[in-house]
Amino acid sequence: MTASPQHPLVLLDLDGTLMDSAPGILASVTHAYRTLGLPVPDAATLRSFVGPPITESFPSHGVPSEQVEEAIKLYRADFAETGMWDNSVFDGVPAQLERLRDAGCTLAVATSKPEVFARPITERFGLAPLVDAVFGAPLDEQGTKADVIAKALATLGRTPADGPALMVGDREHDVVGAREHGIDCLGVTWGYAAPGELEEAGAVAVLDDVDQLAEQVLRLLG
Incomplete structure (x- = not known):
């Protein structure tokens, strides 16, 4: 090539x-926060998740270091099932x-x-x-x-x-x-x-x- x-x-x-792609990404991010019992960021902060690697965004926005890995897993599972197609x-x-x-x-x-x-x-x-x-x-x-x-x-x-x-x-x-x-x-x-x-x-x-x-x-x- x-x-x-x-x-x-x-x-x-x-x-x-x-x-x-924001609707699907933000829905999957919100799912991860709620499943972990963490406060969901405000709309402006959620919007900032679109673009940068999710591995950077979660620890930057309120996910404790010991829960980042689980947040990423929750996000990816939801995104692969539904979020990636809400686009x-x-x-x-x-x-x-x-x-x-x-x-x-x-x-x-x-x-x-x-x-x-x-x-x-x-x-x-x-x-x-x-x-x-x-x-x-x-x-x-x-x-x-x-x-x-x-x-x-x-x-x-x-x-x-x-x-x-x-x-x-x-x-x-x-x-x-x-x-x-x-x-x-x-x-x-x-x-x-x-x-x-x-x-x-x-x-x-x-x-x-x-x-x-x-x-x-x-x-x-x-």
Whole structure:
């Protein structure tokens, strides 16, 4: 699986960028808290769970260290059964991916979601035929977004000399992870970032309109 060197590479986050996955993720997170008898975080805090690894979010939001492992197990079991399917592709995304492919871009999903979930989700919701590859985290979610991007670049046989590349994502970890590989990130605001999060992280640009995605990506790729 090698991307042609002359083809620009676009790495695409999944949750909050291509798909509105919040309903299922938040339902499964809430299930874990309630089953453990812990206070469920407020709506704004729950929303922050979408994007980063769940292994980071639970200990950051009130789950005692001795219960984190059980919280993760409860979350994953509920998510695998129901939460992963409580999901939808953002309106306009398929058409934008088609435009990018027509323009000669190589498209790869690069998500912090475990790959064992990301692949069936992209297949079920019709995104798999529109991208060239799907890369995610291991099931234990060890590592960072930069690690997922490293895996994508290695598998696709890409180096900085192989042509332009761009990350598209909705959270700061997308920006930071891409930067570790010398790749700019286009931030999108229809996802789950807090106000100003993408700008503060150093996104090369921030986009509000799905229907302008392909145009902006191609402009940034030069």
